[in-house]
Amino acid sequence: DTGVSQDPRHKITKRGQNVTFRCDPISEHNRLYWYRQTLGQGPEFLTYFQNEAQLEKSRLLSDRFSAERPKGSFSTLEIQRTEQGDSAMYLCASSSGILAQETQYFGPGTRLLVL
């Protein structure tokens, strides 16, 4: 199986600009998660999709953030009007099967730097 892929791997942007990240999950994985990891910390949950439905969003996801998963395949995470506090690694994970036996497989992440 091809693993989870994310694009771009790195993004540098100026404060106030919009950015969009893409995640391609492992083929046929119906669940997709987004996490954010700041320097020196563990990843924190942002949002979750079951197929194309976004079922849960963390309070960390302000109204400047939006995520989609059209057709239940790849997902995009958009940040509008970026702020320096948005600088972080954005990780995507996918999984499938019985929830009780779930293992989330992570992509390489997109490292965002907001100047």
Add this chain to the structure above:
Amino acid sequence: AQKVTQAQTEISVVEKEDVTLDCVYETRDTTYYLFWYKQPPSGELVFLIRRNSFDEQNEISGRYSWNFQKSTSSFNFTITASQVVDSAVYFCALSERRQGAQKLVFGQGTRLTINP
């Protein structure tokens, strides 16, 4: 609320030494799942192990072993005969089941450096 504590921020040992990474968790769920992930410098989180709360049997995989003790809410990870390639940040995580998803709650991670 779910919480995972990895008290060791950084550990540095010489190659071939054994090293144990501690993980303590808090949860009110009766059924839960614990994980260890490895994050090398490339940034990708690599899955190492998944343990169910009802299975307290310890597990060994090559040089890696895991000690799960429900009584002390701990899930420690030991690397035997460490190698330079083991250098990475290691995360312990606890699943939080909400709305059909298994949200992972991560500890802060332990940066392990194996010196030649």
